[in-house]
Amino acid sequence: MSTQVSALDVIDWAAIKPFWVEAFGADDDESPPGPGRHVWRVDSGDEVVALGVDREFETWLGEHRVPTAGIAGITVPAEHRGGGYLRPLFETLLGASRERGALLSGLYPTSTGIYRSLGYAPVAHLDDVAVPTHLLEVRGDAAPVRRASPEDLPEIAAAYTAWARQHRGPLTRDGVSFPDPAKAFTDDTTGVTLAESSPGQVTGYAAWDRGKGYGADAVLTVRELVALDRPSLVGLLRALGSFASVTPTTVIRTSTPDDWTGLLRSDDSRVQSRSTYMVKVLDVAALTALSPAPGLAAELPFTWQGQGYVASVADGQVDVSETTSTTTSRELDDTAIVQNLFSASDSRTLRRLGHLTGSDTDDAAWDALTAGPRPAIANYY
């Protein structure tokens, strides 16, 4: 039976939405196609056999913004699972995202095994970490804190961006997919506490939801905690810790490894729920977003997906060109190229796990090239 992959329009939406309700058990998991949101369907004969959404995002890779296809809502109706419809769906969907310039694709899988053979590899975790609230009353110099008002939103956004640019993986929170940057702080949030290391300069924030009650089961939920320096982190943790008498537990949404558990008197925190963030490299040009140390100069041949390339590193920049040379024997699989790019693994580990094979002559140079900002993620989508 012929299989056809096509973009969904808003008119199809009402008929298609029940598939998502069925897959994810909620009626608000997906939205209709619209700016920055491309919905794709696969039909076999006269039946819908797969659905998926591609969202227009950008990823911070240190100082560089990299266009990214954010995948969500992947669904195959129960009767068609195991039919092999994901591959044609991804080929068409990612082909279209590549045409608009996406070099990466990211997603949160319900199961990592679904996307491994499609070239995605884990780079970071977004965890909800439960901690006894009293442990947040940490010692040390603390920046002054105050409650944010709507006028502070631009400064809060700037603090997020400053944090995001110190990592690889966080989304830029601007552009077509973020029409309302305030949303993250107004939905399900009681308050946003700001830290100001210097007067008038927002150097950290905690967006929190007080929750209900004040008994043994009461929980304070921190939707986002960002601190650009240690005094800001101490100030924010103490403000949260001051809830100890009414909310014995605090759950902090955090990208692991986090900055804050190392400051606690004892590490009695535990991951309550974990979302793994996976990324796929769509185009080898993504490597040009690396920012090597200015003193690093090297010509690094490698093979990926059967094609030979040379990464030319000089003056703090990377260029990648194709080569037909057969002397290239350093071979990266899809996991190796992603985890190299995100500094999520090193050559030795990738070799041990079989993701990197062939010549090891350039391993030290590759590790120097990819060293730098660590992976992190803050948005769930």
Ligand SMILES: CC(C)(COP(=O)(O)OP(=O)(O)OC[C@H]1O[C@@H](n2cnc3c(N)ncnc32)[C@H](O)[C@@H]1OP(=O)(O)O)[C@@H](O)C(=O)NCCC(=O)NCCS
């Ligand atoms: C997940 C889902 C889309 C997979 O559809 P499917 O038709 O079974 O997928 P395919 O048969 O094409 O399998 C694709 C790959 O995923 C793997 N896979 C499928 N379900 C899996 C699971 N639950 N856990 C781990 N791997 C899984 C298959 O083994 C296959 O891997 P391979 O290519 O290495 O052999 C489908 O089961 C579904 O709609 N589930 C409910 C909604 C959901 O979880 N969506 C994913 C959101 S991220």
